[in-house]
Amino acid sequence: MRMLDLEAAGIGEGISEVIVTTKSAAGMPNAAPIGIITTVDDDGARTHQVKLYRGSQTLANVLETGTLAANVTTDAVLFVETAFDDLSAEYFTEFFGIPVLRKTTAWIIFTSELVEEKEVYLRFQLCPQAVKINRKEVKAINRGLNAVIEATVLATRLRISTEKREREEPRKELERYAAIVAKCGGWREREAMGMLKEKFLHGAE
């Protein structure tokens, strides 16, 4: 068996926040921000898993095709866009027949095997099939980028929860993230937070 080095492609131990791309049986591409869960056992063997939420297009596609791609990126805007919108066709290219995002730094193709069914999600074991590193870089930690990711997680959860009374506290939390972005972010983080605030306020109506 050929071993693929996912660590070099950015997928380390813990949860790697990536953009997962899939296609339907009919060939329609989809992209969504999802965490790849990597555990390392005592012998150093790595296991990759993913939880896909019921009702999501990613889950529907993975059930149809048994395949997904992890796109590694630190672009704040991509996380917000794929959390809320459908990306247009020009964002995508193909790698081993699977849609992937052109501007991301690495691609990993996984096949999936259903291992657990829960009320809100299905859990899959992932087996890496192909890896491509498009670009390596050096990037200092930016707290603005971190705040966009946390705010996206928050906004995604809010979309799932529909109770209005739950909205007051999250709104304050979003303001705290927005303040960190205003202080620490670059232009991509500011753009992402602007989009997120718009979605959030619109969604609250």
Added chain:
Amino acid sequence: MRMLDLEAAGIGEGISEVIVTTKSAAGMPNAAPIGIITTVDDDGARTHQVKLYRGSQTLANVLETGTLAANVTTDAVLFVETAFDDLSAEYFTEFFGIPVLRKTTAWIIFTSELVEEKEVYLRFQLCPQAVKINRKEVKAINRGLNAVIEATVLATRLRISTEKREREEPRKELERYAAIVAKCGGWREREAMGMLKEKFLHGAE
């Protein structure tokens, strides 16, 4: 004038969280986590600044030598170690006569010019003198790493604030960060959070 590409070395627009290394006039090295503030004007010209807090060894050294090095890294443990402890000599090497950290991905040497004096900090304009990229990489976003950085910022502020009544809320916040590390972090993030919790509890006595 030769232009140095700090973007390629990881220092983008906004605040780049790096480890700043300096030496005293007597040659003693020091390391501390500090944000390099990069602003881009309408013509695309970049300005780098740093705020150094009164009472810090970094400030004392910069006043003595007029020079500092930014070490770019995503190692959670390094941020916690340098926030609280003195690093032993084997962590350091030299680049253009300035102490830098061996294991970091890029080094930037800056000369400094004092531009503002405030009650709690002095602000310096930074001029890049030399850049070295040691290693490029691909790294997916990890919310555990982000949580360690936020928790380090929190713990550093607590050390400055001495009022005991202010400690209850931060302690809850630290627990929230610790929960994200436990869920999303890899072993470096778990190690860093373990160190941080120990420092925090010790410091609270």
